[in-house]
Amino acid sequence: MSRIRAKNEEKIIRAASRIFAEYGYAATKTAAIADLAELPKPNIYYYFGSKEKLYRAVLESMVEPLLAASEPLVEYSDPVRALTAYIRTKLLISKDYPYASKVFANEIMHGAPHLPSDIVARLTAQTRILTSRLSEWMEQGLMDRVDPKHLLFAIWASTQTYADFNWQITMTLGKEELDEQDFEQAATLITRLVIQGCAVKAVG
Template identity: 40%
Template sequence: MSIQADTGVDDGARLKGRIRQRQEGAMLKAAEKVFARAGFQGATMAEIADVAGVPKATLLYYFASKEALYRAVLANILALWLAETESITADADPATALSAYVRAKMRLSARRPDASRVFANEIVHGATHIGEYLRTELRSTVEKRAAVIDQWAAEGRILPVDATHLFFTIWAATQTYADFDSQVCAVLGKTRLSPPDHERATAHVLTVVLRSCGLPCPAHGAATISPPPANTTH
């Protein structure tokens, strides 16, 4: 009897937890949209609450201030992006791992363009809210993954490459399709990018990244550049 009662309490707590997660997720998504359009200074809690479809008091219950909400949005974006680096491990196939990372970043640019724009706005304005995070957690993650890429090169599995700057290149190449989509659309003569447009862009970015490492480019069929031999010294 007591076990059933405890289970009921646990089930109720889990249900409340799931409801809270959904509500927070909806508010973060709404905030992402507003911050992407208006920036931190221009956004208001009233507008975010309106976009989220909740009373302003409810939004303030979850997030005590605009800055707290903004930081939560940025933390959510960074967690999402950094999780995608987990494919880059010492025992992974370099072409497979790098392709997975590039494809994931391109997918996020297509599906979550506002996230990229919020982050870009923050960086352009001096990273005043996440500077410490960039200097600590982000730097640590990049150093760890860059060490893996350096190890691949030392083992002759890829050509030598500046691993840290390779990440900068991937970020710039993938996020441009979200941050500067109006420029891309204007040059391509389109009002918006279609799924085939994104796949074409993904194939190109993959080619740039993989060829810089001396790896085959499956997006373009048979490889034209073979992986370096094990005794590569340059």
């Protein structure tokens, strides 16, 4: 892929993420995406073919980081290190992909009507891997026995809320946008709640 093509595709996906997040799939016009991306409207179809394919690209721009975020839980044998890295990575996704996160959340809240089956399969497989890993640590006595799926739900909710409910959080904090310190404080608190709340023990 040429550098120009990659740059334009990234610009379009970022613009599309914002427009889809603000207006939803049905109400989104490709002309609005082109205007925000500062590119001619034909470029949208040249690079992505259709609004549906562009929407999928936006979902994939969120799904790929979500899948990659699970790597610490698979790579590290120490649950404290793994969960700390996982929570921080999840928060970074909310920080770096705020609009794509909202698009993804809106898709899920509406029953995932446009979420391709292959993406559903990959996310489902990831969840099985994560719950298996958590269960393994519980069996080893490295953390309290809790429902691993509900623990994941709690982590997802507490990290993704910084993107999906950004307006509420910034309003409550009395600021226009979140900064590095806000995400650092969130990471520290959420990690503490999970580690201490589930009595997670370090290895070694």
